[in-house]
Amino acid sequence: MTTTTKAASKITRDKEYALKMAHDLRVKFVRLWFTDILGFLKSVAITVEELEGALNEGIGFDGSSIEGFARIDESDMIALPDPNTFCLLPWRPQEGGSVARMFCDILYPGGKPFEGDPRSVLRKNLKRAHEMGYTFYVSPELEFFYFRDQEGAPQALDQGGYFDLTPLDVATDLRRETVLTLEEMGIGVEYSHHEAAPSQHEIDLRYTDALTMADSAMTYRLVVKEIALKHGVYATFMPKPIQGVNGSGMHTHMSLFSNRSGSERNAFFDSKDKYHLSTIAKRFMAGLLRHAPEITLITNQWVNSYKRLVSGYEAPVYISWAVRSRSDLVRIPEYKPGREDTTRVEFRSPDPACNPYLAFSVMLAAGLEGIEKDYSLPPPSDRNVSEMTQKEREASGIGTLPADLNEAIKLAEKSTLVRKTLGEHLFEKLIENKKIEWDRYRSQVTDFELKRYYPIL
Numbered sequence: 001m002t003t004t005t006k007a008a009s010k011i012t013r014d015k016e017y018a019l020k021m022a023h024d025l026r027v028k029f030v031r032l033w034f035t036d037i038l039g040f041l042k043s044v045a046i047t048v049e050e051l052e053g054a055l056n057e058g059i060g061f062d063g064s065s066i067e068g069f070a071r072i073d074e075s076d077m078i079a080l081p082d083p084n085t086f087c088l089l090p091w092r093p094q095e096g097g098s099v100a101r102m103f104c105d106i107l108y109p110g111g112k113p114f115e116g117d118p119r120s121v122l123r124k125n126l127k128r129a130h131e132m133g134y135t136f137y138v139s140p141e142l143e144f145f146y147f148r149d150q151e152g153a154p155q156a157l158d159q160g161g162y163f164d165l166t167p168l169d170v171a172t173d174l175r176r177e178t179v180l181t182l183e184e185m186g187i188g189v190e191y192s193h194h195e196a197a198p199s200q201h202e203i204d205l206r207y208t209d210a211l212t213m214a215d216s217a218m219t220y221r222l223v224v225k226e227i228a229l230k231h232g233v234y235a236t237f238m239p240k241p242i243q244g245v246n247g248s249g250m251h252t253h254m255s256l257f258s259n260r261s262g263s264e265r266n267a268f269f270d271s272k273d274k275y276h277l278s279t280i281a282k283r284f285m286a287g288l289l290r291h292a293p294e295i296t297l298i299t300n301q302w303v304n305s306y307k308r309l310v311s312g313y314e315a316p317v318y319i320s321w322a323v324r325s326r327s328d329l330v331r332i333p334e335y336k337p338g339r340e341d342t343t344r345v346e347f348r349s350p351d352p353a354c355n356p357y358l359a360f361s362v363m364l365a366a367g368l369e370g371i372e373k374d375y376s377l378p379p380p381s382d383r384n385v386s387e388m389t390q391k392e393r394e395a396s397g398i399g400t401l402p403a404d405l406n407e408a409i410k411l412a413e414k415s416t417l418v419r420k421t422l423g424e425h426l427f428e429k430l431i432e433n434k435k436i437e438w439d440r441y442r443s444q445v446t447d448f449e450l451k452r453y454y455p456i457l
Helices: 003-024 048-057 118-131 170-184 210-230 279-299 356-372 390-395 405-413 416-422 424-442 447-453
Strands: 027-035 041-047 059-062 076-081 098-107 134-147 189-194 200-205 234-236 250-258 321-323 330-332 345-347
Touching: 003 027, 003 048, 003 098, 027 048, 027 076, 027 118, 041 048, 041 059, 041 210, 048 076, 098 118, 098 210, 118 134, 118 210, 118 356, 118 416, 134 210, 134 356, 170 189, 170 200, 170 210, 200 210, 210 234, 210 356, 250 279, 250 356, 279 330, 279 345, 279 356, 279 405, 279 416, 279 424, 356 416, 405 424, 416 424
Parallel strands: 027 098, 321 330
Antiparallel strands: 027 041, 059 076, 076 098, 134 200, 134 234, 134 250, 189 200, 250 345, 330 345
């Protein structure tokens, strides 16, 4: 049997499995999900009677809905469900038939992948990694806030801190129900806890391949919000909703596993190295550090993202790496003997409001660039970088991340790596979207300006 024949046979089995599951679980409606370039979840619902046709031919829709603010003229696109992503939505009513969801790949009517589909962009970059002999695994730590409602100024539910267990804390039950819902949907959870800021929380997803994780991250954000809404509170992944406290990050743990020998092994581990890091890991880290400024538009894509990336609130500002330290951009979690598979790199700048398909794509691309071009990793930081003077940082070759969205746009716009990673179509549309956002933001008269200047000017 040829490779092509095997692939076709697997696709057929996957479709048959999805149809059987839909029948056995008495599914009546299937929601077909995809994301626009800004990372907003889109959905079209079909009845189960239409599922077989959708699996074979896809569902037509207006492609302008995937472009974010910078909409194009209407153009026909096809949403083709991925049968491997079939699962029930536990929070939907079961009477009259249950509701399932499937993620889709977006195609032109002729079957060619649409260049503006973030899922397709990630697939393309994962294929590049595969051709180099690697599988890309990630585990993001998505932080978020619970507030009493979404009207007016945010009102916290508690005044807890890192790992605090607060008495009669409604959020404990919210996290519990969220974890149970995610696991019911087949999404593995490692742990959950209260984060550093009042009413801030974190649920960490178990390590898996990047495409599965991107789908899981999109599902995670919706589940967190659905469970909160069910209990009459509001959950937000806004990076910095409250001034004066820590913002929400998406610290992303990453590793490459070599697939050349037939069985996977962690390509980042080297037992003889001082830090237990292989040459591949060090070059990957060097790529992340070198390209961090230009990929920040993708990992931190909103005006508000840069209110989090300031000194004093645990978010990284300076481009450095260290072992264990949580103030540096790249961190190496401490090695545990006998746990070689857990050797990984933690990239700490992304926030949870990014588009995970694109964020994972640019992080992978930056690391692969370091591997392909043999980038040299600078020595680790042995001091708190934020406490160094500007001259000391310059002498150590430590740069900074963009200070605001406008600076991030300019760096990304000049980046060959970002353009190549996203593809011409999505790159141009994303830059256009972000320029629109910046123009809207800079034309606003803020409360800060009124409080600061109105009484004196």
